[in-house]
Amino acid sequence: MHHNFLFDLDQTLLNFHASERKALEIVVTENGLEFTEDCYAHFKAYNKSLWLELEKGTISRTELFIRRFTDLFEFCEGDHTGLDPLTVNNEFIYTMSQNGVLMDGALGFIEKLTDNVKDARCYIVSNGATINAEGRIRSTGLDKYLQKIYVSEWMGVTKPAKEFFDMVLEGVGEPKETCIVIGDSLSSDMLGAQNADLASVWFMPEGDIEQAKNKYGIDYTASSFDELLDVLLKWASD
Ligand SMILES: [Mg+2]
Numbered sequence: 001m002h003h004n005f006l007f008d009l010d011q012t013l014l015n016f017h018a019s020e021r022k023a024l025e026i027v028v029t030e031n032g033l034e035f036t037e038d039c040y041a042h043f044k045a046y047n048k049s050l051w052l053e054l055e056k057g058t059i060s061r062t063e064l065f066i067r068r069f070t071d072l073f074e075f076c077e078g079d080h081t082g083l084d085p086l087t088v089n090n091e092f093i094y095t096m097s098q099n100g101v102l103m104d105g106a107l108g109f110i111e112k113l114t115d116n117v118k119d120a121r122c123y124i125v126s127n128g129a130t131i132n133a134e135g136r137i138r139s140t141g142l143d144k145y146l147q148k149i150y151v152s153e154w155m156g157v158t159k160p161a162k163e164f165f166d167m168v169l170e171g172v173g174e175p176k177e178t179c180i181v182i183g184d185s186l187s188s189d190m191l192g193a194q195n196a197d198l199a200s201v202w203f204m205p206e207g208d209i210e211q212a213k214n215k216y217g218i219d220y221t222a223s224s225f226d227e228l229l230d231v232l233l234k235w236a237s238d
Contacts, residue, residue: 002121003236004172005113006165008183009126012203013110014136015101020044023096031088033078042075043068055127055158055188065089097135102142109225110145116229117236124149125168125181127159127188159188165196180219180235182228190216201231 010016021040028035050064059067069085069092114120122145126133130151137143150168152158157167169176180199183189193200194217201220205212209221220235222228 001174001178002119003117004174004179005120005122005232006125006168006179006181006198007122008181008185008189008203009124009128009133009137011103011184012182012189013103013106013124013142014140015103017044018101019096019099019136022099022101023092026095027088027092028072028076030091031080031083033073033076033080035076039072039076043072046071051127052187055160057158061153062086093129093132094135097132098139100136100139100142102140103225105225107140107142109229110142112229113232114145116233120236121147121172123147123168123172124151125159125164125183125189125192126150127152130154160192160195162192162195165192165198169196180232182232186212186216190218193217199235201228203228 007013024040024043025035028039047068050059050068053059054061054064066085066089069088073080073083073085110122114122124133124137124146126149128151130153133151134149137146137149148171150171152164155164155167157164169179172179176196176198180201181189181193182201182203184203186202190200190202190212199219200217201222202212202218203222205221205223212218213221220231222231
């Protein structure tokens with residue numbers, strides 16, 4: 001039996017926004033359009049609303065990929081005739097996959113965790129594109145601490161669905177009491193942990209924390225990697 005840590009990826013261990021901004025600038029510019037901060041802000045806002053729709057199950061991943069670039073082409077200055085949104089989306093995902101950026105202190109944190117918990121097994125549980133997640137993880141050196149990377153794209157199920165975590169638990173092969181979910185998102189990570197009846201840590205909580213803890217049955221919160229390490233060491237020693 002092990003202590004199984006199920007980490008969300010983005011804004012938990014990796015800085016998604018830093019990679020995304022860099023990749024978007026490269027891809028937009030290489031396709032002959034003008035990149036501005038407004039383009040990035042526009043892309044982010046629309047993309048976020050599409051991901052929420054995907055989480056609700058009202059659109060597919062392919063629709064999301066097409067719609068976010070069709071929309072961006074209209075917004076950016078420049079001639080977009082002849083540009084294919086899915087092709088540009090694939091270029092964007094590939095470029096991002098080569099440009100992983102760690103959250104400050106993430107590598108030191110996971111080193112200390114695995115040093116201190118001898119039977120630790122670390123997993124990633126992420127909504128997103130497989131090549132994007134795996135490539136960014138590899139480009140940062142995080143991969144050597146990980147047992148396995150669970151990504152919604154290849155799994156065919158998305159957090160917060162119970163089925164997502166059922167598939168993870170089947171792969172882990174140990175009782176749910178040995179697992180804890182760590183993530184920054186209420187709507188995917190904390191709700192997912194609640195749906196699957198797993199222990200949870202809300203990382204970098206904000207807003208009405210007590211209300212959220214009650215609503216989502218959150219066990220712990222942590223506002224820094226130092227706090228997260230304390231919480232997880234305590235959980236592992238109980
Ligand atoms: Mg996240």
